Amino acid sequence: MNKMLLFLLTIIMLLVLPGCDYRILERIGITYAASYDILSDDLIELAISIPRADPTIKLVREVHTATGKTSKDARLKFANESDLLLVNGQIRVLLYSEELARKDLSNEINSVLRDTSISPLVKITLVNGSANHLLLKNYKQHLSTDKYIDRLLEKSSSGHRVPKTTIYEFERDYYDDGIDPVAPVLKDNGDNITIDGIGLFRDYKYITKIQNKDAMLFSIMKGKIRKGEMSLDLDEGKDKEAKEYIMFTSIISKRTVHVTHKANEPIHVTIKAHIKGSVHEYLGDKKLSRDAERHQVEAKVTELLSENANRLVKQMQRNNVDSLGIGVYVRNSMSYEAWKKLNWREEYPRVKVDCQLYFKAKDYGKIR
Numbered sequence: 001m002n003k004m005l006l007f008l009l010t011i012i013m014l015l016v017l018p019g020c021d022y023r024i025l026e027r028i029g030i031t032y033a034a035s036y037d038i039l040s041d042d043l044i045e046l047a048i049s050i051p052r053a054d055p056t057i058k059l060v061r062e063v064h065t066a067t068g069k070t071s072k073d074a075r076l077k078f079a080n081e082s083d084l085l086l087v088n089g090q091i092r093v094l095l096y097s098e099e100l101a102r103k104d105l106s107n108e109i110n111s112v113l114r115d116t117s118i119s120p121l122v123k124i125t126l127v128n129g130s131a132n133h134l135l136l137k138n139y140k141q142h143l144s145t146d147k148y149i150d151r152l153l154e155k156s157s158s159g160h161r162v163p164k165t166t167i168y169e170f171e172r173d174y175y176d177d178g179i180d181p182v183a184p185v186l187k188d189n190g191d192n193i194t195i196d197g198i199g200l201f202r203d204y205k206y207i208t209k210i211q212n213k214d215a216m217l218f219s220i221m222k223g224k225i226r227k228g229e230m231s232l233d234l235d236e237g238k239d240k241e242a243k244e245y246i247m248f249t250s251i252i253s254k255r256t257v258h259v260t261h262k263a264n265e266p267i268h269v270t271i272k273a274h275i276k277g278s279v280h281e282y283l284g285d286k287k288l289s290r291d292a293e294r295h296q297v298e299a300k301v302t303e304l305l306s307e308n309a310n311r312l313v314k315q316m317q318r319n320n321v322d323s324l325g326i327g328v329y330v331r332n333s334m335s336y337e338a339w340k341k342l343n344w345r346e347e348y349p350r351v352k353v354d355c356q357l358y359f360k361a362k363d364y365g366k367i368r
Contacts, residue, residue: 032061033146035095035131036071036108043067044100044108046074047132049146060144063136071111092150093123094167095131098185101199101206109204112167120168123153126199126206128187139192149193153184156195160219160228160251161212163198174203177344178327185209200321208319214312220253220273221309221355222324227251230277234284234300244284246301248277248361257326259333268352269326271313275305275357279364288364301359309355317349326351 030050037045050062068074094112096105112118127134135145142148157164162184173181180201187196198210198218210218216230228251234244253275260268279288286293316323327348331339 030090032091033093033095033135033149034071034091035097035127035135036100037097037130037132038100038103039067042069044069044071044074045132046071047135048075049135049144051144051146061146065132065136071108091118091122093125093146093153095125095127095135095149095186097127097129097131098199098206100131101126101183101201104204105206106204109167109170113171118167120171121166123150124165124167124170124183125149125153126183126185128185128196134186134188134193137188141191145193149186152186152193152195156184158227160225161195161215163219163222173325174201176325176328178322178329178331179325180321180323182323198323200316200319200323202319202321207321208315210312210315210323214308216251217305217308218312218323220251220275220357221255221271221312223255225251225253229280231281232301232304234297234304244286244300245282246279246284246297247281248359249280250278250362252276252362257329259329261333266350266352267330267347269329269354271309271324271326271353271355273309273355273357275359276362277359279361282364288361294361294364298359298361302357305357305359306355309357310353313353313355317351317353320345320349322348326353 031048032051033049035047037047039045045065045067047063047065050064052060052062066074066077068077094108096108100108109124112122135149137145139145139148153162156162163169163182165181165183170181170183173179180203182201183199183206185196185199187194195212195215196209197212198215199206200208200210216228219225219228229247229249230251231245231247234246253273255271255273258270258272260270262268282288282297284297286297288294288297313324322344327344330342330344330351334342
């Protein structure tokens with residue numbers, strides 16, 4: 001009986017094992033990052049970066065470029081150039097040029113979504129200039145450009161300099177009728193890559209950008225944060241040179257949104273944010289150790305932050321992009337039937353939005 005059972009197990013093993021998919025690491029091309037540029041109305045250029053794990057060669061990564069009508073069309077050409085079996089399961093970053101994003105990203109993103117091997121946590125970012133040039137360029141201070149980009153985005157999102165934008169988050173906001181998607185923007189800065197702002201979308205189209213200097217303010221307006229830093233010229237917009245400057249770190253902020261409906265009047269939305277920060281640097285004629293003078297500085301910061309916040313909202317309304325998700329709060333303030341009757345895309349530019357930001361210094365360092 002035991003011999004018969006052993007014989008049957010041996011037969012089963014012989015039948016099953018030949019069907020196993022053996023993949024040797026050194027023979028697999030694990031795509032780490034991909035970039036997309038537009039060449040013409042019906043052609044795109046795709047580039048991929050593949051880390052090399054072969055100790056017999058000095059290459060840190062392998063790069064390929066190809067053109068095609070779709071990204072899958074271009075990927076088929078890579079197979080003819082590489083001695084590796086190309087796989088997408090570990091891809092971390094997708095870069096799209098601003099030019100391509102202004103046209104439409106629906107085909108490119110839907111192509112990624114159809115590939116079940118690609119994680120929904122892959123990062124999406126825009127590039128000011130050529131996305132392929134950025135990915136293929138080698139930066140002296142960084143061993144591998146693809147990993148440099150991935151870590152830069154990770155660090156910047158953890159510090160609220162840019163929003164964390166993955167395929168999952170982009171698609172979630174796309175299908176939510178009360179908010180529009182966003183994505184960080186990168187730029188080649190010679191010897192380094194720098195954050196160039198936050199791209200604002202309407203559906204799959206890139207419409208406008210929040211400048212890098214306003215990125216932290218955008219994060220404060222969008223939700224609660226517990227980390228980050230900000231600097232302000234308190235004489236900004238005046239005819240004289242800026243003589244009063246403040247930088248505060250360890251930011252903690254809490255935002256609330258109130259919606260008011262009145263008959264025959266536009267919807268009124270009030271965005272309030274209470275911000276606390278540690279003053280890391282201050283240049284000016286006030287002494288922060290004196291309560292009265294410190295409160296004067298806090299009042300100046302409060303006024304400037306509120307002005308800048310209202311300016312950002314006007315920019316978004318002018319371009320008809322609801323990147324802050326104001327529509328979500330308006331939707332929650334009315335019945336389902338009333339929301340469905342309301343054309344939010346048409347109503348949004350007419351909404352009266354009032355931003356009220358309040359700053360308080362938690363501490364101001366050691367003062368002799």
